[in-house]
Amino acid sequence: MAETATPRPKTPKRLTRKEKQAETRQRLLNAAERVFLRRGLQGSSVEEIAAEAGFTRGAFYSNFKSKDELFVELLQDRVYRQYAEMAEQAQEQPGTPRDRLRWGAERLRDVQKREEGSWLFRLWLECLTQAARDEEFRELAASFWSGNRTLVAGQVKATFKEVGRKPPLPPDQIATAMIALDVGLAVQHLVDPEEVPLGAYVPLFDLLFGSLVDTEEP
Amino acid sequence: MAETATPRPKTPKRLTRKEKQAETRQRLLNAAERVFLRRGLQGSSVEEIAAEAGFTRGAFYSNFKSKDELFVELLQDRVYRQYAEMAEQAQEQPGTPRDRLRWGAERLRDVQKREEGSWLFRLWLECLTQAARDEEFRELAASFWSGNRTLVAGQVKATFKEVGRKPPLPPDQIATAMIALDVGLAVQHLVDPEEVPLGAYVPLFDLLFGSLVDTEEP
DNA sequence: ACTCTCGGATACAGGTCTGTATTACGATAC
DNA sequence: GTATCGTAATACAGACCTGTATCCGAGAGT
Numbered sequence: 001m002a003e004t005a006t007p008r009p010k011t012p013k014r015l016t017r018k019e020k021q022a023e024t025r026q027r028l029l030n031a032a033e034r035v036f037l038r039r040g041l042q043g044s045s046v047e048e049i050a051a052e053a054g055f056t057r058g059a060f061y062s063n064f065k066s067k068d069e070l071f072v073e074l075l076q077d078r079v080y081r082q083y084a085e086m087a088e089q090a091q092e093q094p095g096t097p098r099d100r101l102r103w104g105a106e107r108l109r110d111v112q113k114r115e116e117g118s119w120l121f122r123l124w125l126e127c128l129t130q131a132a133r134d135e136e137f138r139e140l141a142a143s144f145w146s147g148n149r150t151l152v153a154g155q156v157k158a159t160f161k162e163v164g165r166k167p168p169l170p171p172d173q174i175a176t177a178m179i180a181l182d183v184g185l186a187v188q189h190l191v192d193p194e195e196v197p198l199g200a201y202v203p204l205f206d207l208l209f210g211s212l213v214d215t216e217e218p
Numbered sequence: 219m220a221e222t223a224t225p226r227p228k229t230p231k232r233l234t235r236k237e238k239q240a241e242t243r244q245r246l247l248n249a250a251e252r253v254f255l256r257r258g259l260q261g262s263s264v265e266e267i268a269a270e271a272g273f274t275r276g277a278f279y280s281n282f283k284s285k286d287e288l289f290v291e292l293l294q295d296r297v298y299r300q301y302a303e304m305a306e307q308a309q310e311q312p313g314t315p316r317d318r319l320r321w322g323a324e325r326l327r328d329v330q331k332r333e334e335g336s337w338l339f340r341l342w343l344e345c346l347t348q349a350a351r352d353e354e355f356r357e358l359a360a361s362f363w364s365g366n367r368t369l370v371a372g373q374v375k376a377t378f379k380e381v382g383r384k385p386p387l388p389p390d391q392i393a394t395a396m397i398a399l400d401v402g403l404a405v406q407h408l409v410d411p412e413e414v415p416l417g418a419y420v421p422l423f424d425l426l427f428g429s430l431v432d433t434e435e436p
Numbered sequence: 437a438c439t440c441t442c443g444g445a446t447a448c449a450g451g452t453c454t455g456t457a458t459t460a461c462g463a464t465a466c
Numbered sequence: 467g468t469a470t471c472g473t474a475a476t477a478c479a480g481a482c483c484t485g486t487a488t489c490c491g492a493g494a495g496t
Contacts (some may be wrong), residue, residue, distance in 0.1 A: 129258065138409055178404060182402065184397060185395075188398060
């Protein structure tokens with residue numbers, strides 16, 4: 001019904017071919033995520049990924065150059081989407097600096113709580129391990145965290161300005177510490193969810209960073 | 219010539235056979251460490267490990283049941299040795315609680331600085347990634363960190379008692395945070411040594427945890 | 437309708453890995 | 467000196483994986 005209503009005679013459905021391929025690509029990416037999670041990056045075979053998506057290797061190789069390439073694309077897609085979203089919302093949070101800090105901690109906690117976020121974290125771990133040996137992956141990880149750090153550092157700086165205090169350390173070092181706490185808690189929670197519950201996120205962020213941004217000195 | 223000089227007729231050199239095998243084992247472990255570091259856990263083959271040690275697969279299989287078993291033994295051996303040493307020394311550190319905190323941060327930093335420690339950390343990462351998918355590895359990692367956490371928590375508790383203050387959060391949560399900071403900094407440093415230098419360790423630990431244990435409130 | 441194109445399937449060549457089963461050789465014991 | 471024992475070497479069977487090269491069939495253009 002939509003076709004006849006289209007006024008343009010030139011491109012009624014011209015994308016069908018491309019669209020179909022794009023869908024294949026997406027199915028491969030989704031399948032790859034599942035396979036990577038259960039086999040690891042090195043442990044996954046192109047064959048299994050293709051099969052999981054309902055294709056053969058032929059489809060894979062006509063869409064991607066290699067397994068690594070697919071992995072990088074997958075990770076960038078997923079991670080940037082999630083973080084961009086969070087960064088956006090952070091800007092417009094109301095309340096005192098400390099409130100905003102707690103809000104941020106809650107969000108980081110929720111990311112781990114949601115299955116989707118936990119998957120993502122595991123993929124990151126995969127990337128990290130590869131990064132320990134492989135320059136290309138190291139740069140990927142570095143550029144991602146560098147961007148993140150800059151972002152957080154910006155917020156830290158702005159916050160100190162807002163409360164009219166001088167940061168006790170360079171903002172990017174404080175940002176590094178916040179990221180470190182996030183990563184470190186996530187790692188420990190992954191390994192031992194009982195002993196390191198996600199509930200630890202908020203009180204710890206509040207305890208360690210809260211006093212830095214309080215308007216009042218105790 | 220040495221034989222005739224031996225006074226004991228019963229056990230002149232009875233261990234030679236066993237000792238030799240023990241050496242083979244050690245050589246395999248050392249070789250495995252090197253191979254794991256350049257290929258990863260999954261990426262390493264039994265063949266390569268054996269070859270690196272100057273043996274064939276035959277030697278491997280008559281000493282270990284599987285690659286995973288060897289890995290676990292390797293990691294436990296290396297890690298426990300290092301941490302045990304540090305924990306021991308920590309007990310007998312002089313100075314104020316804050317001094318001891320800084321000393322601890324310096325030690326954690328130095329572990330990453332020394333090549334040996336950085337290797338160890340990479341092996342841990344390998345284990346961690348495996349732990350994301352494999353129950354057995356998860357338990358290994360969990361038990362290790364659990365022990366560590368208990369240890370640190372004990373120190374935290376004692377320190378608060380010493381300065382006569384009540385911990386703002388349960389000691390084991392604070393311990394979790396300290397471990398998290400260590401892990402998180404190490405990870406970031408691994409990926410991007412320029413942006414996250416090891417020099418950040420001491421000031422950050424001091425900033426975040428120092429005020430908790432000061433005898434004087436500001 | 438008639439080709440042309442290209443996404444995906446299939447077949448193939450070559451390589452690597454694991455684990456076991458058998459063997460050889462050197463050290464111990466008698 | 468000879469028999470024994472056990473460590474490590476070797477041979478082998480089976481599985482799996484990667485890339486490439488080739489083929490087929492369904493949209494797209496005319």
